[in-house]
Amino acid sequence: MNRQILLASRPEGEPTAATFRIADAPLPVPVDGEVLVRNLYLSIDPYMRSRLATAKSYAKHVEIGDVMVGQTVGEVVESRAAGFAPGDRVLTSLGWQLYGAAPAAALRKVDDRRVPLTYYLGALGMPGMTAWFGLREIGQPKPGETVVVSAASGAVGSVVGQIAKSMGCRVVGIAGGPEKCAYARDTLGFDACVDHRAGRLHEDLAAACPDGVDVDFENVGGAVLDTVLRLMNPFSRVVLCGLVSDYNAVDPYGLKNLRMVLVQRIRLQGMIVLDWADRYGEATAGLAALYAAGGLKYRETIAAGLETAPQALIDVLRGRNFGKQLVRLA
Amino acid sequence: MNRQILLASRPEGEPTAATFRIADAPLPVPVDGEVLVRNLYLSIDPYMRSRLATAKSYAKHVEIGDVMVGQTVGEVVESRAAGFAPGDRVLTSLGWQLYGAAPAAALRKVDDRRVPLTYYLGALGMPGMTAWFGLREIGQPKPGETVVVSAASGAVGSVVGQIAKSMGCRVVGIAGGPEKCAYARDTLGFDACVDHRAGRLHEDLAAACPDGVDVDFENVGGAVLDTVLRLMNPFSRVVLCGLVSDYNAVDPYGLKNLRMVLVQRIRLQGMIVLDWADRYGEATAGLAALYAAGGLKYRETIAAGLETAPQALIDVLRGRNFGKQLVRLA
Numbered sequence: 001m002n003r004q005i006l007l008a009s010r011p012e013g014e015p016t017a018a019t020f021r022i023a024d025a026p027l028p029v030p031v032d033g034e035v036l037v038r039n040l041y042l043s044i045d046p047y048m049r050s051r052l053a054t055a056k057s058y059a060k061h062v063e064i065g066d067v068m069v070g071q072t073v074g075e076v077v078e079s080r081a082a083g084f085a086p087g088d089r090v091l092t093s094l095g096w097q098l099y100g101a102a103p104a105a106a107l108r109k110v111d112d113r114r115v116p117l118t119y120y121l122g123a124l125g126m127p128g129m130t131a132w133f134g135l136r137e138i139g140q141p142k143p144g145e146t147v148v149v150s151a152a153s154g155a156v157g158s159v160v161g162q163i164a165k166s167m168g169c170r171v172v173g174i175a176g177g178p179e180k181c182a183y184a185r186d187t188l189g190f191d192a193c194v195d196h197r198a199g200r201l202h203e204d205l206a207a208a209c210p211d212g213v214d215v216d217f218e219n220v221g222g223a224v225l226d227t228v229l230r231l232m233n234p235f236s237r238v239v240l241c242g243l244v245s246d247y248n249a250v251d252p253y254g255l256k257n258l259r260m261v262l263v264q265r266i267r268l269q270g271m272i273v274l275d276w277a278d279r280y281g282e283a284t285a286g287l288a289a290l291y292a293a294g295g296l297k298y299r300e301t302i303a304a305g306l307e308t309a310p311q312a313l314i315d316v317l318r319g320r321n322f323g324k325q326l327v328r329l330a
Numbered sequence: 331m332n333r334q335i336l337l338a339s340r341p342e343g344e345p346t347a348a349t350f351r352i353a354d355a356p357l358p359v360p361v362d363g364e365v366l367v368r369n370l371y372l373s374i375d376p377y378m379r380s381r382l383a384t385a386k387s388y389a390k391h392v393e394i395g396d397v398m399v400g401q402t403v404g405e406v407v408e409s410r411a412a413g414f415a416p417g418d419r420v421l422t423s424l425g426w427q428l429y430g431a432a433p434a435a436a437l438r439k440v441d442d443r444r445v446p447l448t449y450y451l452g453a454l455g456m457p458g459m460t461a462w463f464g465l466r467e468i469g470q471p472k473p474g475e476t477v478v479v480s481a482a483s484g485a486v487g488s489v490v491g492q493i494a495k496s497m498g499c500r501v502v503g504i505a506g507g508p509e510k511c512a513y514a515r516d517t518l519g520f521d522a523c524v525d526h527r528a529g530r531l532h533e534d535l536a537a538a539c540p541d542g543v544d545v546d547f548e549n550v551g552g553a554v555l556d557t558v559l560r561l562m563n564p565f566s567r568v569v570l571c572g573l574v575s576d577y578n579a580v581d582p583y584g585l586k587n588l589r590m591v592l593v594q595r596i597r598l599q600g601m602i603v604l605d606w607a608d609r610y611g612e613a614t615a616g617l618a619a620l621y622a623a624g625g626l627k628y629r630e631t632i633a634a635g636l637e638t639a640p641q642a643l644i645d646v647l648r649g650r651n652f653g654k655q656l657v658r659l660a
Contacts, residue, residue: 050593057593058564221588234388240592254584258551262570262600263380263387269599270592 002027005096007062014248020310028101035084036101037092039072043121044312044325049247058272068096073117091120096309098329122155122324123298124287130273131159132283138239138269143168145214150224152193153180155324160217161190166295172208176319187297201227220245222253229257238268248317299323332357333636335426337392344578350640358431365414366431367422369402373451374642374655379577388602398426403447421450426639452485452654453628454617460603461489462613468569468599473498475544480554482523483510485654490547491520496625502538506649517627531557550575552583559587568598578647629653
């Protein structure tokens with residue numbers, strides 16, 4: 001038997017127990033050209049919140065009654081497609097379920113002999129790709145510049161900061177709580193990390209960025225972005241990658257410091273990693289090299305069992321996870 | 331005798347009669363290398379509001395007691411500098427006063443035989459340069475794309491729209507009131523113009539932009555920008571040139587639709603025309619050619635007498651002027 005988590009209702013504000021429901025389903029039967037996959041790990045990411053809503057976005061929302069979307073890594077159980085054999089490890093978009101059948105073109109074989117399998121959902125997966133292209137292509141930091149990254153200990157932010165360090169930048173994280181900040185400094189090697197929950201973000205960030213901010217890699221938005229904007233230098237860049245502080249908001253935050261974008265000639269640019277899909281190989285190679293050289297630390301929080309996925313998403317949207325959030329499915 | 335308008339106090343909110351004071355002063359005496367200029371026309375522009383405040387900006391604020399800053403066109407009365415002779419027409423930064431002495435390097439001789447002298451403060455001056463570089467270099471519209479410009483009948487907006495038309499774009503203006511909208515459509519040749527005072531900006535703009543918005547040349551900000559953002563296409567651009575709706579605000583507008591920048595991968599970029607100072611010649615040539623071809627209409631509102639300058643600025647900040655606001659000084 002298969003088990004699935006389906007969208008049960010659209011949340012107003014934070015998702016709740018009523019947002020999802022769990023259901024048993026028959027084991028899917030692959031047709032010619034398809035592969036049956038047993039999902040081993042499910043990725044939980046902030047973008048999933050926007051799939052619960054019908055607001056205009058870059059990807060379609062999930063319909064009520066459909067399996068919740070998401071990436072997994074799994075193992076091939078049965079193959080009716082050339083190039084895939086039972087036991088192969090694959091990256092999938094099969095969503096919140098224990099098993100799924102997918103056409104070969106929707107799967108990517110991954111090699112877990114040199115990096116942990118779960119990294120294909122994280123540092124070497126979409127979060128890593130997001131960090132790589134967002135920082136390098138949109139942020140365009142130069143050696144010696146100051147890069148600020150919010151959600152600094154998270155799946156994307158932690159990679160952003162380490163890439164920026166490898167590029168010779170001063171890296172200042174913003175994270176929620178002293179434990180995450182200590183991790184960003186001591187383990188990830190950031191030059192500084194500021195706790196946005198300490199109530200003096202502007203003062204602390206100003207002290208950590210004596211030469212101002214040249215690149216802001218923004219994962220949080222809201223008051224955090226408004227504060228960073230005040231410190232940005234002429235011709236600086238904001239990589240607008242996420243607005244997690246707003247994802248549950250019924251009434252979005254009103255950004256006050258747009259004037260800084262004007263007077264400092266800031267380039268503020270939205271980025272969605274899917275736009276770089278034809279260049280993922282380049283990022284994978286770069287990140288794998290950084291990992292091999294010891295310059296890419298990565299932390300995961302792994303919840304156990306499909307039924308924990310809704311709470312894991314709620315936690316991610318609250319910033320309660322530490323590092324990359326996953327759910328172990330088998 | 332000279333007459334000057336000095337900054338008397340820093341306004342909270344809208345400038346008032348107490349913001350400026352008028353003062354007589356001795357006629358300046360040019361030293362070697364300087365030129366004495368009699369100002370003929372003073373330019374009144376929204377950016378002047380920010381010079382009244384001490385908030386961080388791209389240029390220094392005016393000190394209390396100093397002559398208010400601004401560009402003028404004038405005529406040389408006495409020259410102690412090579413290359414300038416009495417009667418020459420010059421573009422200056424002498425500010426709100428009847429006469430001034432300036433070093434030759436701070437003046438630019440202008441030719442008013444083929445274009446009206448005042449155009450060097452407008453269509454062929456800073457507003458024209460702003461339109462040219464902002465639209466072409468930041469907005470980067472392609473033929474067939476939809477360009478929206480706010481303050482459409484104004485000194486910058488009217489030029490933006492006409493350049494965009496010459497580039498083969500669909501041009502939709504946003505202006506305050508039916509008279510300005512009719513002017514943008516009938517005289518400037520915009521494809522449509524929407525009255526933001528009519529109370530249904532989103533609906534009207536959506537109807538005028540059936541294919542969405544590819545470039546927003548933003549002069550107004552606030553609720554106008556928030557509304558345009560909702561209609562912007564993937565990979566569209568916002569040229570953040572002005573935020574006039576906020577310049578008098580004690581508490582700035584909170585921008586709600588930043589999420590659109592993320593999901594549509596919008597590039598929102600601040601622009602200050604001074605950054606293109608080394609390329610003004612290129613824009614002047616392009617705009618002069620457009621003017622000669624009949625593709626550059628330009629409207630001016632001219633107040634009479636130095637003492638009208640404070641009210642003229644107040645009017646500009648309220649959107650009460652029509653076209654380029656000037657003050658005739660002689």
